[in-house]
Amino acid sequence: MIERSETGQAPRMLEPVPSSRAEGARREPTAPWHIIPRTVAETGLDIALLLSLLMKVAYLHRSATLVMLMDTLKLPAMVINEVAAYAVRERMLEVAHRGANDLDVRFHLTDAGYTRAAEFTARCSYVGAAPVTLESYVTAIERHSIQLTAVSKADVTGVFSKFVMPPDLLDDVGVALNTSRALMLYGPAGGGKTYLAQHLGMLLPGTVPVPHAITVAGEIIQIYDPLVHVAEDDDDGPIARRPLDRRWLMCHRPAVLSGGELTLEMLELRYDSATGFYQAPPHMKANNGIYIVDDLGRQQVGVSELLNRWIVPLDRRVDMFSLRNGVRFSVPFDVWPVFSTNLEPGHLGDDAFLRRLGSKLYVGPLPVDLYREVYLRAADDLGLQNATAAFDYLRDALHGASGKPLLACIPRDLLRLVASAVQYNGSAPEVSDEALRRAWQIYFCTHADFGKTDSLHADKG
Structure with missing residues (x-):
């Protein structure tokens, strides 16, 4: 195939990509990362x-x-x-x-x-x-596709056994993973969406081969990122699972997170003119793993523009990239996309886009019994005593009077303030009603004279 560059340069050959996993398997029955090259020709370079x-x-x-x-x-x-x-x-x-x-x-x-x-x-x-060829990279992604993974209820229960979350929510997460389609977590800030999203990677089974770099049309694109990819210890697993070609690393399935700093430019190949080679975008580094977009709606780019960037990859599971010399090539979009937002899904896009998100899960306030469990675990982690006696005050006098929902982030944040006060005052490491009240005032900016003071300053002009 030939594709013309949008810049008007001469047409260039589109880099070949295997049309199917079966065709690639017939052409190269042995995984390329398990073949040690003995000649220059066998490197493919x-x-x-x-x-x-x-x-x-x-x-x-x-x-x-x-x-x-x-x-x-x-x-x-x-x-x-x-x-x-x-x-x-x-x-x-x-x-x-x-x-x-x-x-x-x-x-x-x-x-x-x-x-x-x-x-x-x-x-x-x-x-x-030395880089590997694009064809070998595509073969590796297809053979370890996220679509080939599956989890059971026992897997989810085992991974999240130490997490305090509604059982129904965890079941829904497991079901969403097995569909291999995008997942949206929505709900109020502080409900635990980010915390849940960051730990979803623990559900992904097995290891995947990750090349240090790939080459396309003579250019080098760096794939391996030590901040993203966790290499498997040499002592883990049988020798048959270890790569013989050292240009590859066997890594745990990656979990990549982008937040409010995400821009459209970050989703393309980044060429550094000072170094002369490319860095892969975050969702390309996340291939065979999970890609999380946190705080959707807080990015510098509009939500609709950001989501439109993924319409084709979500539909066809393929993404297109361009090099500075005009060459365009495709790479599998083999990730489990997870979006986390404080906004209502209906405010993010139209029905056509929301249909492409296979699952939309609400992460909201906790029931009282789970909220109490989060509170007691946080107190135990911080070395605070008598937490049980003060819980009723937190639930009734503070939450009940203010109407604040029982969000998962509140207990630990409050108790950290209590522990800090204990350290500052040199007092006994205990949780009291008064300590919770003072922590509540600091945390939620609530003060009895705040309204009066604000009005006084306004009158002074």
């Missing part, structure tokens, strides 16, 4: 790309050992030697030392090689694991 990576490593140190190159590029000695031999023939490298051990080899940049390496670095400063 052009030798020019590998040469530039090798030269940049040597450029940083003026010379480089074979072991250093292997550890940096995550490629075996056979591939490194093939690329280095090419560089030696082109008189960009020379063998400065060769010991008795096959791995005891040091390469030195020639003057011409130093100049070429400087040019490579100026064009793209990426120095790290």
Whole structure:
């Protein structure tokens, strides 16, 4: 397929993407991350790309050992030697030392090689694991698709056994996950939506292969993010599950969260002109996992614009990206999208969009018994005593008189103020009615003379 760039540049080839999981399996029955490449051809990469990576490593140190190159590029000695031999023939490298051990080899940049390496670095400063091909990346996503996962009631109960939440809500969350469709959590602020969303990743089973980077049309896109991807410990699981190609990492299914800082530009490939390579957007890093958009409606971009960005990915489970050279390519949108908002769903979009959200779950005030459990657990965590005796005062005198709903965030926030006062005054670590009252005043900005004081200041102009 050929697609023309919107910038009016010459048409370029659209990067190929396997049409189906079955077709990819017939063409490559063995998972690419389990095949250790023994030649440049088996890496799927052009030798020019590998040469530039090798030269940049040597450029940083003026010379480089074979072991250093292997550890940096995550490629075996056979591939490194093939690329280095090419560089030696082109008189960009020379063998400065060769010991008795096959791995005891040091390469030195020639003057011409130093100049070429400087040019490579100026064009793209990426120095790290060699990328994998787009086709291999797509195959990995499809074989570990979030649509192939499923959870049971026992799974949900086990994961959230220490969480205080209405059982019906947890059941609905499990059902929503099994549909693999988008989920919206809505309700008043402080009800626990964000807390619930952040822990949904605990329900996702298994590990997935994540490449350090991929290459598309000669450009490098960094995928692995240590702030997002949690690599599996080498001692976890059988050896058969560990990747042999070190360009891949076996990671727990990712859980990526974006908040009020989210913009439309952040959902596209981010090219850094200073470094010369791309960073994947957050929902691409979340592939095979969960992508959470918290506080929907508080972003700098309008809600309708933000939601319209996901109409095609939600429908077709494919997202399109563009490179600065005009090449466009597609990547599976294989995430479980979760939106959290304080707004009513009807205020966020029309019925056509709301239909694309498979589940809309209300997270509101807690029943009294669960609210009491949250309160007692918070007191125990903070080392506060006599909390049970003061709960009736909190429920009746404070909540009852003010009409404040029993939101999950309130007990811990109040008791933190109580614990802080205990530390400040050096008093006994106890919860009293008076301590809760003072914490309530500080937390909710309620004071007996507030209205009078405000009016007085207004009269003074």
